[in-house]
Amino acid sequence: MATRTKRAATSEAHQMLELLNSLGGSIFRQLLWQKASDLDLTYAQSQVLFRLAEHPGSHMGDVAKAFGVTLPAVTHIVDRLEEKGLVTRGDHPADRRVYVLDLTRAGKALVDELEAIRLRGMERVLARMSPDDRRRVLTGLEALVDAADSAQDDDARARGRKTGS
Numbered sequence: 381m382a383t384r385t386k387r388a389a390t391s392e393a394h395q396m397l398e399l400l401n402s403l404g405g406s407i408f409r410q411l412l413w414q415k416a417s418d419l420d421l422t423y424a425q426s427q428v429l430f431r432l433a434e435h436p437g438s439h440m441g442d443v444a445k446a447f448g449v450t451l452p453a454v455t456h457i458v459d460r461l462e463e464k465g466l467v468t469r470g471d472h473p474a475d476r477r478v479y480v481l482d483l484t485r486a487g488k489a490l491v492d493e494l495e496a497i498r499l500r501g502m503e504r505v506l507a508r509m510s511p512d513d514r515r516r517v518l519t520g521l522e523a524l525v526d527a528a529d530s531a532q533d534d535d536a537r538a539r540g541r542k543t544g545s
Contacts, residue, residue, distance in 0.1 A: 432483050433491040440479050
């Protein structure tokens, strides 16, 4: 019985990944990345812009941690964004080794424009669904996010026990 349950969970996980990946290629994502491409903006750069819009004054290390990448990788991305006039890198008031990142006025305007493109695209998709289907999708996605957060918390606690923290 446990094998059948595990197989069903694996099949559901596979189906979920396929569905989420197919959303990545949908029309609203294509419109968003067309605009980013016109600006010679990489996916990673756009994600850093969105992150800084949500978390102004982030440290470089915070951004690296949020995306699970190295500090040199974020430094390279921020260098390009700074060259484009979209991000400023300032000194931390209490620690000279830390840089604080903020969007410039142009960076904020670009994030607002990209977010508006995403929103319009999503609204077009949702308009094709019944209200009941929209509610079910939202409820399901909220449950998925909650479960992912819970799994991440469990993983962090397990790592803490391994290192003796």
